Amino acid sequence: MKPAISTTQTVALIQSAIAPTMVLAIPSVMVSIAQHDAWISGVIAGIVGLLMALIIAAISKANKGQYFVEWLEGRLGKPIGIAIGIMFGIYYFNNFCVIVRVFANFVSDMVLDETPLFMLVGMMVVVTVFTVLQGIEAIARSAFMVLLLILIVVPVSVFILYTDIDFKRLIPVFDTSAARMAVASLPPIALLSEVSVLLILTPFMKKPASAIRAGLFGSLLSSSQLLLVILLALTIFGPQLVPMLSYTFVNVMAIVEVGEFLERIEIFTVSVWFLTMYIKLTVFLFAGVHCLTHSLRLKSKHHVLLGLGLLAFVTSAGEWPRNLESGYKNLANMPQLLLINVGLPILIALGLLVTRGKRKQGGKQRS
Amino acid sequence: MPNDDKTTKQYENEAPKKETKPEQVLIPDLDINIERLHRFLGGGADIVCRTLQHRSFDNARYALLYIDGIVDGIGLNTMLLGLLDDANRYIEGGVESSLYHHLTERVIANGKLGEVNSINKACYAMLEGSTILVVDGSLRAIIIDTTGGKSRAVEEPSSQTVVRGPKEGFTENLRTNTSLIRRIIKSPDLRFDYKMIGHQTRTNIAIVYLEGIAEVEVIKEVHRRLDAIDIDGVLESGYIEEFIQDRAFTPFPLLQNTERPDAACAGILEGQVIIMVSGTPFVLQAPVTFVKFFQSSEDYYQRYDIATFLRIIRMTSFFISMLLPSLYIAITTFHQEMLPTSLLISLAAQREGIPFPALLEAFLMEITFEILREAGVRMPRIIGPAISIVGALVLGQAAVQAGIISAAMVIVVSFTAIASFVIPAVNMGVAARLIRFLLMILAGTFGLFGIMSGLMILLAHMCGLRSFGKPYLMPFAPFVASNLKDVLIRVPWWAMRTRPTNIASDKNITRAGAGQKPSPDQEGV
Structure with a gap:
């Protein structure tokens, strides 16, 4: 039985x-470009993100339950x-490898500066491989549990930060030029394009027809978090301090x-963020294993997973210099992200449009 | 599920699945039959044979055979008295066609009679506590149910005590246990399906459920998994549990157990299937979700507000029991900045001179406590107080004074230990104990990052667990809003109108009528 989420x-x-x-590195980049109007860039990015989600979900809806690669092979031809x-x-x-390394660097910078990096990378890969081994249903349920946790942590965080918030730091509104605001919205747009993972997830959904709803809400939740972090950062620190x-x-x-008894509690927020990061890693590794297993006609997903896990460990631990930046340049590799997450889906959509007539003819012949 | 289903046929008094001895049929010669029965059972002083002759049937002989100690002595003697009286009486007005028919239809005063034609089946019935009546010249033997013997009386359960609620507990006797259920649920839909597992122990198993409320698929799955068990003996329900749980390698219990009839009945009413095993007071309940292990039967007897409060306390205790030592290790080793300065100075002062790192210190104390706990369970009760003194004073106070461990660590370990006893289900407490050690190692190596990594593994593992096909973390993952009324909070009974969905059958989900919320009498206002 196919798992259902x-x-x-x-x-x-x-x-x-x-x-x-x-939310890790993008807000400071956006504020450095758009200053106190960075939140408007966040809104713009959110709107573009919703449009991208709509397109991806519309393409996903054409798939009536087949695995991603099988579906493409059926519609666009095997090669x-x-x-x-x-x-x-x-x-x-x-x-996955890049994110593991950035994540390891972050942990190293923040809390475990003396722990060898390969140990951190190893730990992350082991946890992710274990989670992927549990299957997509378990991954989806874990993601939901973590989302519940976020929904608890975020309002509490805003509440305890309330006294430090000063909305005057946001004015004057629309002070930055439209061009700068547009440029500032590009990094989050690139990351929001990762909604394309919906193409791979749709066949596992109980109701593939609600892919549009899932895509839109997923994108909206993500951009809302970004917007919240930008707003908090701007209203607490002001536009001069945030870029630093x-x-x-x-x-x-x-x-x-x-x-006087509760201080430096960022480690708890970071701990919840660790969990969300693990879910991200799991989704990416799952998607990688899924695509490669089906494309290369490999029989055992478990072996592919273990192999890729080992390869990821070596790559993440040894590929980059020790002082690799955790910045947005590595996280938001815009050309690559837009090419794969926007360019390829558009090509797929065009391919589907071209082959639509053929499919109908084929269907008639078969019937 | 209908009772004529193949899976639900009565298994009582049947030969085991793996019959090792060749089948021997009864022959018309009484002496040879008795000799064969003796030989089949290997002789022994407890095998009793009483031979009688009937006056009215040309002094035809017949014999009663039973195993002493496992039969109901009073019932047997009453029956024997009737047989003797009948044997010495001359029946006027003609007799039955044979002594066999005469005995079965007119004399033996017993509600449950059976018939066998083989030595093997007759012996297996004797081993169950039945008495065999063999008649000379007949190819069949009569099985008379005289099951009895000494067994423990119904007492208050020792492992699940309550302040308010029934005080009856299950016993080792299966029939007593089924009667305890019958007395509570007087429904014609209550079903008892019997099985026998164990080539040598031939242990009787009863599967209990409410037809129409328990999910048919779950009942079938319980039958299928029990039928697949191939083992020489079953001495406790724990044997069965390890065979039928959904995943072999997990620290979390995937079946619930209870020795309280009221808790078992509550499960049955919610759609659970109960597996009773002869010889143990602990019955198994399936399917089960994670949150079930934090529910006590008392929650439903006390007011909903205190029940809810206690549930939150139990949940919190579970996490304390699992996480507190690892959090202490992580914070004192890696994240000292989180502590207020005064507390940090106090802790640093305590730890000054302690030769071990926090991880080793915690391990020492936890292992010591585990040894003390195990000793407390195994040692004779009379020396219990002595061990308590040794544990509390010598290993606690003296170790702190000697500078081996810090006082804060003693507090952490003690609090952890107390928290672990709050969890109502012992098997869930055991899971927390085992996971605690894994998390301590992760905390000592990676700090809070290690703990979160461990929790991620646990979360993913638990999200993948199922109990008889039902997701373990339901109603959180997958999220079932209607089931939340009896999880962290326990809503009042008048608001708990439905059974938990996905556990009970979808066709019969309503358990209470609408509009029962108490409201002031209009006239009295």
């Missing part, structure tokens, strides 16, 4: 695939299907003090 779980998976890296599958597989694997902060949301939480 609910629409809410799909929303959780999509937001987990986008938000964790987006094209396999080629696209391999491209997606390599993209997800490559991104490496990890904006961590710094925002670092200033919290409740009475």
